[in-house]
Amino acid sequence: MDILTAAVSALSLFCLSESKEWPMHTICSGPNLEGYYRSCDPLQDIGLSIEPCFKTLPEVVQIKIALLLRRDIKWLTLNLSVFIQSLKVFSFSHLICEPTSTFYTFCGRRKGELIYFEGPVKFGIGTIPTEGGEREREKDPTLEGEYNVSLELFNEDNYNIACGNLTLVSH
Template sequence: MKTSNVLLFILLLHYINASTEWPTHTVCKEDNLEIYYKSCDPQQDFTFSIDHCPDIATQTFNIRAAMVLKHSIKELHVKLNMIINGKTVLTYSDTICGPGHSTSNFCGMKKGGNL
C-alpha cells in the first residue's frame, strides 16, 4: 500500500513539473470588460494588475507588473491581442530586450533580481 502511494505521489509530481501549459490569469472581469493574460514562460510567471478596472474606458489607469527573475533577461518580447466578441481587432508585437534592442532599463537584469 505504501509503495503504491509513493508511486502515485512521484507520478503526480512529474506531471506537475512536466506541464508546459501557459497559465491564464484574470486581471478583471466586469459586466462589459474582461481582461486576461498568459505568461509565455510556464516556469517563470509574473504578476499584472490594473487599478480601477471598471473605469478603464473612461479614465486614466495604472498598470503594474512584477516578477522575481528565475533567469537573466537576455531577450524579452511582448505580444498583445485585443479580442472583442471573439474576434481579434488589434495585434501588437515588439522586441523589448535582445541583441540591438536593449532600450529598457531592466534589459540584462540578472537571475534573482526583482522586476
C-alpha cells in the same frame, strides 16, 4: 526517511506535470469590464493586475507585473495581438528595453532575478468597444464583447521571457 522524501517529491512532480495549464487569474473586475489571464509558458506563471477596470479607460492606468527571469534581458520586446472571434483585429510590437535604456528599472536584469513593476502605464485607448457596435447592442442587449489578447515578451535571443493569454469581457 530519505527514500520517503524522494518518493513524495517524485509523486508531487508527476502530479504537477499532469496539469497542462496554469490557473486562470483575474486581472481586474469592474462594472462593465472584466479581465482574466492564464500564463502560456509551461514552466512559469506570471502575476499581473490593472487598475482601474472600466470600459472607458483613463489615459494612464496602474499596472503590477511580477515574474522570475529564466534568461537575461538586455533587449526586451513586447508583442501584443488582439482577436475577436478568432479574427486578429490588432497587432502591436514595441521595444521596451535596450542596453542603454534606463526608463524601466527591470531593463538589464539577469537570469534568476525577480521582475516586479508597479506603476503607471499609458495605453492610448479611450474605450473598449463591444462586438457589433452600439446599433447591434440595441438589437440584442445580451451581446457582450469578448476580446482575446496574446501577450509575449522576448529578449535579444528571441527567447520567450513571459507570455499570457488574456480575455477581456466588455459588458
